Amino acid sequence: MYFNTKGKAPYGDLLSTKFTSRAALPAPVFRRCIESKLFRVMRMTAFLMIVICLHIAAKGVSQVVSIKARNLPLKEVFVEMSKQTGISILYKERELQHTKPVSLDVKNAPFRQVLDNLLKDQELEYQIQNEIIFIEPKKNPVNFLRSELPAADTNTIDLIGVIVHEETQKPLDGVTVMVKGSKQGAVTVGGGSYVLKAVPRTAILVISSIGYITQEVPVMSEKNQKSSANFIKLKPYVSQLDETVIQAYGTTTKRKTTGDIVTVKGEDLAKQPIFSPLLGMQGRVAGLEITQQNGSPIGAVKVELRGRKSIDQNFTSDPLYIIDGVPLTVLEINGKANMYARNSSSGNVISSGLDQTGLSPSVGVSPLSAINPADIASVEILKDADATAIYGSRGANGVILITTRKGKAGVNGFNVSAQQGISFTTGHWDILNTPQYVAMRREAYKNDGITPQSAPGTGYAPDIMVWDTTRYTDWQKYFWNNVGKVTNVQADMSGGSEQVTYRIGGGYNRSTDLTKLNGATTRATAAVNVGTQSRNRRFRTDISATYGVLNTDGTNRTSSALIPPNAPPVYDSLGHLNYGEYRISTVLMPGGNKFNTSSFGTNLLMGSFAVSYNVTNGLYIRSTFGYNLNQARSKNLSPIAAKDPVRDPLGSATFANSGNSNLQIEPQAEYTVNAGKKGRLNVLAGATLQSNKTWGTTQMGNGFTSDVLLTSINNAPTVKATDASAQYKYAGTFGRIGYTWDDKYILNLNGRRDGSSRFGSGHQFGNFGSLGAAWILSDEHWIRQHLPALISFVKLRGSVGVTGSDQIGDYQYLTQWGVSTGGTQLASPYNGISPLIPQLQANPDFHWQTTRKLEGALNVALLDDRISMEAAWYRERCNNQLIGYPTPVITGFISVVENSPASIQNSGLEFSVNARAIERTDFSWNMKFNISRNTNVLLAFPMLEKSPYLSRYKIGDPISALYLYHYTGVDPVTGVLTYEDHNHDGEVKTDETFAPGTGKDDRYVKINLTPAFQGGFSNTVRLKNVSLTADFVFVKQMVPQSQIAQNPGNAENISRWAYENRWQYPGQHALSPKLSALSTTYGFSASDGNYTDGSYLRLNTVQVSYRMPAHLTRMLRVNSFAANISAQNIFVITPYKGMDPAMTSFGTMPPARIITAGVTCGF
Known part of the structure; x- marks a missing residue:
């Protein structure tokens, strides 16, 4: 029999990197600063690669050993050598029985030299393969390695x-x-x-x-x-239930977890042509809603887990993001998400992320857009109380844990991949051409009894009386008919020994938007991870650092495609902006021109250092130190050439910078011991200290008389500057007690006490906790004998707990003063000095918002765990709502923050399946499926009738519900849109002094904007070396319709459907109202007629890949080689009549389709 004496390798060099953040720089030198920083990071990354590779390459059989022995058996010397170097020495016991004892005294001697001396007088020899030493008899004629x-x-x-x-x-x-x-x-x-x-x-x-x-x-x-x-490595089969799952402050498995944790693997994200990792999780997690707000690759993203929990729409629903143990937090400057990032369908604001000034071309920047998906190993989504309560108030909206890729002990590897692709629009709106548009406008004036005129006054219609009525411009093609380009290049090096592991990665992404006149969005990232452990494996360290530089520049064409098709060209014959022809009309000049300059950039540094020590058997102490720093810059220049020479002849410029820093220290102690004959006890205790700062400054200069001066705000005749900052401090202690009996009864108790700087004295601390339990029924003999053979695993789990929230902004308990209210200066300056006016009424008595969570679930696995299913029911009730109550103007304040007695409940069902349906050498098929349904209800709201929310919410209904008029169609006699007079008072109206649906006004039709259900499924099929992956997402929902024009007959284009189905004469039963240049369809957007079924099934991502066989890669002298083709947004099946149910605003660009091709090579 062969014995493996594998030991541990010596210490390696501990690499550390010091990053220094530069103070805020003037906007003109920002790009040079970023490029300089990026160059230094790339240079440092290359240096680290060389150093680590030389260090690791020096290991193996070229290591040194120190041994002092006297007449020791050869076997014991082998054990010591293996222990010092980590090199496995294989031998047969019987072949060492007759060897001579050895004596030696060496210090730092080369491994091979010592081995040669040991075997010099023995009847043995050795061979080396893959860092393994094979000991053989000299007289054996068989060369073991050649076999x-x-x-x-x-x-x-x-x-x-x-x-x-x-x-x-x-x-x-x-x-x-x-x-x-x-x-x-x-x-x-x-x-x-x-x-x-x-x-x-x-x-x-x-x-x-x-x-x-x-x-x-x-x-x-x-x-x-x-x-x-001759030498074959066999890969162990790991059941889906036994794969490692990252949980709060530790790891577990799906088999043993008591909480609701869903894992998205990094390799699934890497298959998709995406910028933000968040977009890669669409449709992969039951109960997680991810919606991109615009076509920008870095734009704000709505993230909501198991429904909205807050009444106040100005507070975001973003979960807590934790990267390698350190939270990535974005502190909203004003305590609330910026209004410009408001979600168009729900009305809720969305975190503006890394841009706190609101000037980025992407309208908000996702906080994860600076993170390279290629650096991610896995993403865990924590849902229920058992999984999130240990994070206390920070985990009220759920937790997303991101674990970056790390090196593994073994052979050093270098991988490089490159992808190139294009993006293009999936279609165009079916709107009117010039003859139809002109006919529409003339008919509209005819219906109004007005004759169109070419001079200002009644009937003034320059679009059909002054402009060329034979001219035609397809504005859709003008605005978004570009072909975008996508570039993605990644490289990483990893490896190490038993004592030192490392990974260094770098990436570059570039994407051009379809609406851009020039410029692009780019991202460059560098990531370093070094892990060390002592020879006795007691002391461990882990250093992670990621640096990302994100830039987007150029000018977007921003206008709607509904500009009249005969509108003048944007530029005249001399290349100047054609303001003259547009000035005479009500049609706005198309936004975005070649003269304007817009840019945004941010650099994000994330670093963590974790150290742990095994004090005694089962007792570990550890601590994590983390720091995040984000610095963003924006610059918008509008030169004189871009301005209307009559109405606004002078240049303007806006400069802004914002930043966010986060420092966290988290010491912990963990003890694991056998408790009882079959029991195992795990106890964790720790503390958290966190400090977060956010700042932002905006400077707007107007009146520039020369474009040469635009880049200097000091040369602006008129300057308006605003600045804001916020600081947040947080402290908490936490603990967890886990007990397992006989590997089938599992109990988990979490507790946390949080302290927050956002509350007044006496209310700063809150207590939170949870209890989770699981019972593996299939391990019970009396149950096992009654289960069918195909059922391999059955588990019941449940949890109950309380989490909290302090997401109400900073300093809200103090009176605040300023020179303006809501951006409007209400008081006139006195002697050139603007007086201070009250901003916020003090309230030191508001306290923690609480969410009580309850969940029960059943896990079943079939066919030796190849098919794993889970069904979960949950209920979450949010009480003591923290909201900003609007106050009357006569109080002198805009609002006051307080706790509302309102209670919101989210409950639902979730079901998921993971199946390794077929696993053979030449063929495999893996499938994943999930579906969820969330029901949101306003359970209680005492004194609702006396609150400002009276006309918005109704007890027993969802907080996302709208109360609308009932649309009764087009009047056959008059051709106007009609609505039901529900209360029969002779008119259709809204009375906001009464609750909706009470019969006091005409709003009684309820439309719920929360999806009825949503989910996704994916399939991966592999035939030999070719694999195909297809990801689908689906949702059942109501969305605004886009067929019936809001103002048919005005000076803007409409859909061909609305034109062809319009009312034209009395008695006609039409689907679209009559055309009118004067009247509008006011009220239609407040009726149920404006909403339609927006359900869809979308083929979101497809990838076809080919992996080269081993014999071909050996010929090319590479370890691996693969080629792939990926596509995103392939097709959508929907009853929706517009372009795409994801973009319901008529005239806006639908989601783009992206196709990329690339190769990956490993060395």
């Missing part, structure tokens, strides 16, 4: 080989080795070795063992015609 025995038949070969564990390199006994297509075979014995005689050289060996993935290996290598079956 070839003489055979009479040249078409056959006699084999001797060894099979080891892929990761640990330990020899495996009991492995079956069969010649494919025959009955010839063997079983490994004596240290994983096997012998097969007279095996055809063209044969293929089938290697199989319980608990390992079956593998097929050709007998002979096609590269050098030598045996490739």
